[in-house]
Amino acid sequence: MHEYSIAYDIYTTARRAAIENDAKEVKCVSVDVGKLAMVNPEQVEFLFNVIIEDDPLFSGAQLSCRKVEARTRCSCGYEGDERFVCPRCGKLPEIVAGMEIVVTNIEIEVDEE
Secondary structure: OHHHHHHHHHHHHHHHHHHHOOEEEEEEEEEEEEOOOOOOHHHHHHHHHHHHOOOHHHOOOEEEEEEEOOEEEOOOOOEEOOOOOOOOOOOOOEEEEOOOEEEEEEEEEEOOO
């Protein structure tokens, strides 16, 4: 159940950023989840909601997960989505996107001065 640790890491990242920016409330946390990351985004979202239940800074906060397609590159110049065999030369291409789990945006509300 590594989804729990991922949800917790997203929470702590957002919380730290919110506190550093004097937020009074976190509205939305946006995350890119690669399709090859071996993570269930719905499970991460559920666990994130469980984690933030007792944190007033996150009352009403939402987690928005965007799925990122796999992208590969080969030394022969091929770029595409073939993960196992390069369609041009037959080598194993390098995965350049689709394995990441990245917090991309944290929407917060601050007091206006």
